[in-house]
Amino acid sequence: MKPEELEVKAAAELAKQQAFDVRLFTCSSRGCQSSEALGVITGLKAELKAKHLESRVQVNGSGCMGLCSKGPLVRMTSKTQKDILFSEIKPEMAGMIVDQVVVPVLEGKKIEKPGGDLERHTLNLSDPFFAMQVYSVLENNGKMDPEKLDDYIARDGYKALRKALTMSAEDICKEMLASGLRGRGGAGFPTGLKWDLTRNVESEVKYIICNGDEGDPGAFMDGSVLEGDPHAVIEGMLIAARAMNATNGVFYIRAEYPLAVERVEKALRQARAAGLIGKNVMDSGWAFDFEIRLGAGAFVCGEETALIASIEGKRGTPRPRPPFPAVKGLWDQPSCINNVETLANVPIILQKGAQWFASRGTEKSKGTKLFALTGKSKNNGLVEVPMGMTLRDVIEKIGGGTDSGLKIKAIQTGGPSGGMIPEHQFDTPVSYENLQQLGSMMGSGGMIVIDEHDSVVELAQFYLDFCVDESCGKCAPCRIGGTQMLHLLNKIVDGKGTAEDIKTIRKVAKAMQKASLCALGQTAPNPTLSAIRHFEHEFTERLLPVATTKA
Amino acid sequence: MSTPIDVATTVKGAAPKAAADPKDEITLIANKWKNKRGSLIMALHDLQSRVGYVPRESAMRLGREMGVPLARIYEVVTFYNYFKLEAPGKYVISVCLGTACHIKGSAELLAGMEKELNVHEGQSTPDKEYHLQAVRCLGCCGLAPLVSVNGKVYAKLKTNDSHHVIERIQIDKPMAEADHESLAE
Numbered sequence: 128m129k130p131e132e133l134e135v136k137a138a139a140e141l142a143k144q145q146a147f148d149v150r151l152f153t154c155s156s157r158g159c160q161s162s163e164a165l166g167v168i169t170g171l172k173a174e175l176k177a178k179h180l181e182s183r184v185q186v187n188g189s190g191c192m193g194l195c196s197k198g199p200l201v202r203m204t205s206k207t208q209k210d211i212l213f214s215e216i217k218p219e220m221a222g223m224i225v226d227q228v229v230v231p232v233l234e235g236k237k238i239e240k241p242g243g244d245l246e247r248h249t250l251n252l253s254d255p256f257f258a259m260q261v262y263s264v265l266e267n268n269g270k271m272d273p274e275k276l277d278d279y280i281a282r283d284g285y286k287a288l289r290k291a292l293t294m295s296a297e298d299i300c301k302e303m304l305a306s307g308l309r310g311r312g313g314a315g316f317p318t319g320l321k322w323d324l325t326r327n328v329e330s331e332v333k334y335i336i337c338n339g340d341e342g343d344p345g346a347f348m349d350g351s352v353l354e355g356d357p358h359a360v361i362e363g364m365l366i367a368a369r370a371m372n373a374t375n376g377v378f379y380i381r382a383e384y385p386l387a388v389e390r391v392e393k394a395l396r397q398a399r400a401a402g403l404i405g406k407n408v409m410d411s412g413w414a415f416d417f418e419i420r421l422g423a424g425a426f427v428c429g430e431e432t433a434l435i436a437s438i439e440g441k442r443g444t445p446r447p448r449p450p451f452p453a454v455k456g457l458w459d460q461p462s463c464i465n466n467v468e469t470l471a472n473v474p475i476i477l478q479k480g481a482q483w484f485a486s487r488g489t490e491k492s493k494g495t496k497l498f499a500l501t502g503k504s505k506n507n508g509l510v511e512v513p514m515g516m517t518l519r520d521v522i523e524k525i526g527g528g529t530d531s532g533l534k535i536k537a538i539q540t541g542g543p544s545g546g547m548i549p550e551h552q553f554d555t556p557v558s559y560e561n562l563q564q565l566g567s568m569m570g571s572g573g574m575i576v577i578d579e580h581d582s583v584v585e586l587a588q589f590y591l592d593f594c595v596d597e598s599c600g601k602c603a604p605c606r607i608g609g610t611q612m613l614h615l616l617n618k619i620v621d622g623k624g625t626a627e628d629i630k631t632i633r634k635v636a637k638a639m640q641k642a643s644l645c646a647l648g649q650t651a652p653n654p655t656l657s658a659i660r661h662f663e664h665e666f667t668e669r670l671l672p673v674a675t676t677k678a
Numbered sequence: 679m680s681t682p683i684d685v686a687t688t689v690k691g692a693a694p695k696a697a698a699d700p701k702d703e704i705t706l707i708a709n710k711w712k713n714k715r716g717s718l719i720m721a722l723h724d725l726q727s728r729v730g731y732v733p734r735e736s737a738m739r740l741g742r743e744m745g746v747p748l749a750r751i752y753e754v755v756t757f758y759n760y761f762k763l764e765a766p767g768k769y770v771i772s773v774c775l776g777t778a779c780h781i782k783g784s785a786e787l788l789a790g791m792e793k794e795l796n797v798h799e800g801q802s803t804p805d806k807e808y809h810l811q812a813v814r815c816l817g818c819c820g821l822a823p824l825v826s827v828n829g830k831v832y833a834k835l836k837t838n839d840s841h842h843v844i845e846r847i848q849i850d851k852p853m854a855e856a857d858h859e860s861l862a863e
Contacts, residue, residue: 158818161831193852195820196834344815345777382723382760383816389686419685423719424759426814442757458715501778501819508820539777575777589780593814599757620764 128402129290129410133280140281147185148233148468149205149352151224152269154198154214155188156354157386158347163218164188164199170221171201183233187275190268190355195258202269203228208237212250212269213259213615222247255524256506261487261513263495264471264659267356273390276397279358285403287474291366292411296326299370303473305481307493312338312429312466313541313570314646315492315559319474325463326371332610334462335364335373337381337470339387342426343542344593346573348497349467351509353387356471357394361417361509363470365404366477368415371463376417379434382424391417395615426543426597429465430645431456431556433599444599445645466571468497488514502539502575505530512557519553533578537661541570543590543597544650546657547583566657568650584665587658594651605648608639616655624670629659685720703728704736706863710859718746718754719742722761731762732768760808766809767802769847770797772826776815779823783837787823788812808844828852 128136144150153159153168169648171186172479192200197214197236201224204210213224230243241249252258262268271278279285291299304319325333337360341349348545364376380388395417398404406414420438427433428443435444435457456462472494485493492514498521499508505527522528522538529535537549546567548555555561577586595609612635618624636652642648659666693829711717721740726732732755741748755761773788785825788810792798795808802809816826821833825843832843 157816157831158821158833161818161821161824161833177863195818198820341817342814344775344780345819346815347817347819350817383813385686392684392686418714420716421685421720421723422758423723423754423761425757437719438716440716440754442753499778499819501822502781507778507822542777573777575781581781584821586777586781589777597814 130292131283133289134275136277137281139285140277142210143277144185144281145431147183148202148207149184149229150187151184151229152187152189152192152202152204152272152357154190154192154200154269156191156271156351157384158191158195159198159200160386162199163431166218166493167199167201167216168412169220170218170226174225175229176229180225180229180233182248184229186384187272187278190265190273191351191509192269193260193265193508193510194250194506196506197250197508198332200250200269203232204270205232207235208232208330210252211238211241212252213241213245213248213249215248240376241453256510256527258518259520259525260511261495262511263475263611264352264359264468264497265355265509265511267359271356273355273357274393276358276394276401280354283478284358284474285362285409287477288362288365288403290477291369292409292413294369295370296370297323299366299477300326302477302481306476306484307481307488307491308469308472308476308484309492309559309666310466311468311472311571313544313568315569318465318469320462321453321465322367322370324451325373325461328454330461330581332375332458332460333371333373334375334377334457334460335368335371336377336379336434336438336457336462336464337364338429338431338464338466339378339384339391340422340426340429340434341381341384341467341571342422342429342597343544343571343573345501345575346499346542346571348499348509348572350384350387352467353384354390357387357391358398359471359474360391360467361398361404361471364417364465365408365415366473367463367465367470369413371461373463374415376415377438377457378417378419379422379428379438380419381422383422389422394621395419425599426593427645429597431646433645434464442599444601445647447644468572475548482484489558491560496569496572497558498572498574500526500574500576503529503531503533503535503578503581504576515556515560516556517556518548521557521574524555526576529576529578531578531580533580536577536579536581537583539577539586539654540573541568541650541653542573543594544568544646544653545570546653547577547586548657549661565629566660569652582665583658584616584620584669587655588613588620590654591616591651594647598647598651602644602648604639604642605644605651608635608643609648609651611635612639612652612655619666619669622669622671624666626667626670629666629670632659683714683720701764704739705743708740712744718744718751719758722751722755726761730764733765734763765802765806766811767806769807769827769852770809770811771843771847772811772816773799774814774815774816774818774822774824775812776817776819776822778819779815782822784823786837787825787835787840790838791825791843794840794844808847
């Protein structure tokens, strides 16, 4: 594809879309598919065909529209009126939507709010859940079919790549650095700096790798982005490749995400056929292509060097750094591993500019962040908020608090590497530094809400049990330390622990933090330590009475 | 640039065809992957998606055809949770134990399933009809708690829904290659 063809294709697609009076988008992400979203799509198509309305109404799949607990979601967009968002739609309700809403709209009527049975299946788009979010990475969801390349192009897709092809590698890195984008996988390393470091290593072969392992239990942001906007990630990787003179791209996706794998593979095929990747990227003479490699159920493979080992077909055990992957990575070649969400931000930054991106957020945490808001949260699902928004706004306004009838006790962020943040700290603005100061971390974006009935001791045990299970076993601090710490935590949960045990937990934790080979071992103690820090009474009230405690 | 290999079916599971000679499938897999560096895990995915697990004989043959020592293959299959070394039952019930599901009672759900099927987690029923396993986070956290049966997700379950899940399995008969749209009710 020649660069100037982008506008031609976009115009053609927009014209096609304009020909429809109404467009319907049904979430076709994995969660909604499990609730028969594909049946909803088939049902809508059948109803429209029966009424000979296919030329006036377009039926599409869509990426995640956020409120997963109320899925499947169907968004109606039309020329004549405001959008309507339907919720918990079953395939047999397709007829209702067509008869009670689509047909009247086609006839020129204005539907402010659907009545009858559809009333309780309609969401208010002015509700804080939607209105307070800031959509950037999720901008295309509900408005674009992720399985259509032309749809992506019509929404300015691949324009950022076109711009990058005219820039020097150094300039792309500078722009990324100026934007302030930091790794969204959790560590928060400046993306521009990582690219620049990799750029400065001369090599005939260089890899850009997308980390789609997303092993944090309770996190599904990356999976949703891969399913809902795969081209955005592909475009981000291409720009990254230009920024560091990479020669090959690899997608590493966990095997538990078959739909994400399917969508990415389809997107790559489409991009190849359109000349956006392959032997001659956008007619520039530059050759670049991608491979997909699967994970196989190992959390540790989310760690850079373990991920590399996994791509090499080995056990996923980390190795000491230096040398860092930027110098010696996949197949001993310089490699840059970036998180899915990080990459999805890249085209936006190049299109709208580093200044635009940096205008959102705090001084050191720029842009927006995706969170998987789950647990006892009333609104359960995928949200995108600007850095700097307070946790209280996210949990109580966007999340809607809880409908368990109980008080919210805390949230847990950062997955097994993170920590608990008690309710009285909820006025903290979201940022990498703030969450770390509270004893937690941003992590990849999992945000679990717990209430009064949930035990932080048992939640800490859950996370530690996970880490011990997932430990690769290579280094003693993690392998042995984790096991010993879990043993002590189990004692406490069973009511047989002592104050001495808590002291020992702290000592073991310190050893793990200082001496483990990788971040799994280094951060495994975090949930326990943060639980003790903020909720010590929950531990001490479970201890054996002092009289029976050994001296 | 070499032609990219179709990966999606590697993990979703090509319908286990009754191959004229099962050994031919191993050769097929080996030929597909042996020229790709480091593709052992992909080849094992391919094998497991066709047969349901990694049989020892198949592993040995795959190793010979790909030029990978058996020890290397076992290093990998014993490391990664995804690979099974024993034939599972017909319906593999994966109870998600991710954090969101845990908060919503997945431990009770698992205990209920163990009782319902009279097996421990990680075991198959004697008639090989069901295999019960725990998995870490399937990524549908907004619908917790949930189980996945051969890839079909049953979501928003109640913790005492074990019997109901078994009933649904008998009605839906979900198989790995099942068309999502054939939702028998």
